[in-house]
Amino acid sequence: MDHADHVRLLREGVTRGGTWADLGAGTGAFTLALAELVGPSGEIVAVDRDRGALHELERALRPGGATVRTLGADFTKPIAVNSLDGVVMANSLHFVRDKSPVLALVHTMLKPSGRLLLVEYDTDNGNPYVPHPLSFETWRALADASGFTGTRKLATVPSRFLGRIYSAESLRA
Numbered sequence: 001m002d003h004a005d006h007v008r009l010l011r012e013g014v015t016r017g018g019t020w021a022d023l024g025a026g027t028g029a030f031t032l033a034l035a036e037l038v039g040p041s042g043e044i045v046a047v048d049r050d051r052g053a054l055h056e057l058e059r060a061l062r063p064g065g066a067t068v069r070t071l072g073a074d075f076t077k078p079i080a081v082n083s084l085d086g087v088v089m090a091n092s093l094h095f096v097r098d099k100s101p102v103l104a105l106v107h108t109m110l111k112p113s114g115r116l117l118l119v120e121y122d123t124d125n126g127n128p129y130v131p132h133p134l135s136f137e138t139w140r141a142l143a144d145a146s147g148f149t150g151t152r153k154l155a156t157v158p159s160r161f162l163g164r165i166y167s168a169e170s171l172r173a
């Protein structure tokens with residue numbers, strides 16, 4: 001996947017402006033795409049427990065996009081980030097076995113009009129590198145059970161690893 005794929009996976013779920021969080025941002029592949037799509041009037045908090053990855057993300061930032069700040073934190077615990085227009089979780093929810101408590105936290109971070117964009121491998125079969133993935137159909141059922149509505153697939157990208165990656169939008173209200 002390259003930058004164009006990252007942008008394409010998120011594009012339909014992002015409107016310009018507003019405040020977003022990227023949970024499990026890593027070195028920022030999707031943060032950079034999100035920054036481009038949200039534009040210079042927007043703000044993004046890039047969250048990761050790996051501070052080294054966040055430093056790399058900071059070095060990769062380019063002018064012209066949303067303002068990005070980094071936050072070293074564990075997204076399975078409450079984070080002081082709220083009233084968000086959107087949350088991106090790209091290839092990070094699959095590290096969590098028990099996803100419902102994390103989704104409850106994400107729900108509280110969002111404005112009533114807010115949305116969660118999930119990017120994941122389209123499989124329910126994990127491996128040591130991707131321990132707890134979830135297919136789109138599994139995600140839709142879990143999103144519904146977690147109080148999100150209107151879950152829809154946005155885009156897919158073929159992947160040599162585990163076949164395919166999808167993006168999906170879920171609304172808070």
Ligand SMILES: C[S@@+](CC[C@H](N)C(=O)[O-])C[C@H]1O[C@@H](n2cnc3c(N)ncnc32)[C@H](O)[C@@H]1O
Pocket residue numbers: 023024025026027028029030047048049050053073074075076089090091092095
């Ligand atoms: C596979 S990387 C994905 C990075 C980026 N989102 C992407 O798709 O390129 C997963 C990232 O999630 C982070 N992560 C996993 N569990 C986390 C947690 N509980 N709290 C914060 N970060 C977490 C890891 O440190 C890692 O940087």
